[in-house]
Amino acid sequence: xxxxxxxxxxxxxxxxxxxxxxxxxxxxxxxxxxxxxxxxxxxxxxxxxxxxxxxxxxxxxxxxxxxxxxxxxxxxxxxxxxxxxxxxxxxxxxxxxxxxxxxxxxxxxxxxxxxxxxxxxxxxxxxxxxxxxxxxxxxxxxxxxxxxxxxxxxxxxxxxxxxxxxxxxxxxxxxxxxxxxxxxxxxxxxxxxxxxxxxxxxxxxxxxxxxxxxxxxxxxxxxxxxxxxxxxxxxxxxxxxxxxxxxxxxxxxxxxxxxxxxxxxxxxxxxxxxxxxxxxxxxxxxxxxxxxxxxxxxxxxxxxxxxxxxxxxxxxxxxxxxxxxxxxxxxxxxxxxxxxxxxxxxxxxxxxxxxxxxxxxxxxxxxxxxxxxxxxxxxxxxxxxxxxxxxxxxxxxxxxxxxxxxxxxxxxxxxxxxxxxxxxxxxxxxxxx
Numbered sequence: 416x417x418x419x420x421x422x423x424x425x426x427x428x429x430x431x432x433x434x435x436x437x438x439x440x441x442x443x444x445x446x447x448x449x450x451x452x453x454x455x456x457x458x459x460x461x462x463x464x465x466x467x468x469x470x471x472x473x474x475x476x477x478x479x480x481x482x483x484x485x486x487x488x489x490x491x492x493x494x495x496x497x498x499x500x501x502x503x504x505x506x507x508x509x510x511x512x513x514x515x516x517x518x519x520x521x522x523x524x525x526x527x528x529x530x531x532x533x534x535x536x537x538x539x540x541x542x543x544x545x546x547x548x549x550x551x552x553x554x555x556x557x558x559x560x561x562x563x564x565x566x567x568x569x570x571x572x573x574x575x576x577x578x579x580x581x582x583x584x585x586x587x588x589x590x591x592x593x594x595x596x597x598x599x600x601x602x603x604x605x606x607x608x609x610x611x612x613x614x615x616x617x618x619x620x621x622x623x624x625x626x627x628x629x630x631x632x633x634x635x636x637x638x639x640x641x642x643x644x645x646x647x648x649x650x651x652x653x654x655x656x657x658x659x660x661x662x663x664x665x666x667x668x669x670x671x672x673x674x675x676x677x678x679x680x681x682x683x684x685x686x687x688x689x690x691x692x693x694x695x696x697x698x699x700x701x702x703x704x705x706x707x708x709x710x711x712x713x714x715x716x717x718x719x720x721x722x723x724x725x726x727x728x729x730x731x732x733x734x735x736x737x738x739x740x741x742x743x744x745x746x747x748x749x750x751x752x753x754x755x756x757x758x759x760x761x762x763x764x765x766x767x768x769x770x771x772x773x774x775x776x777x778x779x780x781x782x783x784x785x786x787x788x789x790x791x792x793x794x795x796x797x798x799x800x801x802x803x804x805x806x807x808x809x810x811x812x813x814x815x816x817x818x819x820x821x822x823x824x825x826x827x828x829x830x831x832x833x834x835x836x837x838x839x840x841x842x843x844x845x846x847x848x
Contacts (some may be wrong), residue, residue, distance in 0.1 A: 447649035455597025474619035512831035602731030680750030741805025
């Protein structure tokens with residue numbers, strides 16, 4: 416009997432070591448890289464689509480008596496839509512984040528991806544099909560319905576994020592970066608598609624129809640990739656084999672406490688970064704108009720192209736550039752420098768957006784009235800955020816050791832908690848103007 420037990424022990428040891436003995440398979444046709452890229456892309460894509468569609472919201476919530484909208488004289492719904500759409504999903508998403516962190520492990524990863532992307536696809540496509548409906552007579556109801564759709568889609572993000580973070584934690588840093596690049600490209604993709612749609616038509620509802628239809632294609636394509644992900648040898652090597660040889664337990668509170676002690680500088684950086692988000696992009700920046708708008712309201716650059724091009728595309732490009740500079744730099748010894756850098760960005764650069772040419776305003780003066788001043792501030796803000804967060808994510812496996820999956824889940828919970836708390840202040844910053 417003892418000999419049989421010894422043989423079983425040796426067999427178990429052999430099974431655990433098998434994945435480490437053979438070299439990783441080549442990512443033929445870059446299937447794994449494309450999958451991780453699109454997982455990162457769709458992580459923020461639906462949210463970006465609703466934010467970037469400023470022309471559509473300005474038109475839908477204009478004064479119905481007028482055929483067009485005036486960016487210098489926004490209605491209440493025009494002014495508050497972005498802030499409310501960021502604030503309302505806050506608490507439900509926080510609850511969803513905690514439930515996801517606690518119980519998500521019970522559902523297989525591929526199933527979780529299919530569930531979340533399936534729900535997002537359904538509501539995104541349904542919203543797209545309703546774009547051409549005339550809502551001038553019931554703007555309040557349309558406002559509520561739009562917020563509801565955004566909230567439902569946002570509720571899927573915690574489970575999607577927890578799943579994506581746990582999934583990518585098993586891959587090498589090169590493939591993890593593909594997810595980061597995809598996340599950065601979500602802003603560029605949504606903005607470029609908005610600009611492309613504007614170039615095809617000047618009618619706001621036609622623009623939105625083209626725009627959201629293209630977004631639906633991207634989300635559905637990612638859903639397809641998740642459906643066939645099991646066929647990738649790279650996914651099988653890094654994820655499926657590991658899952659087949661280990662029973663994933665529920666993460667206990669003690670696990671989270673131990674990891675929190677290990678990565679506390681990363682948690683502090685995250686808290687500081689999120690705390691002043693409402694002062695900057697995109698809660699305030701979506702209200703900024705060009706210095707030349709008042710004299711050139713009929714020109715497309717000032718009325719339709721400025722916000723998607725300068726505010727969203729420019730920001731996304733510099734955000735992408737910042738990701739190329741990010742590496743696993745943060746250690747316990749040098750973490751104080753990154754905490755200082757994050758604090759300067761949050762508490763010095765962030766409040767400066769309140770003094771840009773965001774309209775309408777009734778209290779604070781406009782100090783940075785020129786477009787180039789706004790652009791420099793916005794792009795430095797975007798680059799620094801991307802650099803800090805990419806460095807933050809890539810440093811997580813190093814600082815957490817063999818508890819990287821727990822660390823990523825903890826970071827996601829902290830991020831959702833802080834985002835919820837900060838989102839309730841977003842409407843206040845708009846009214847502060």
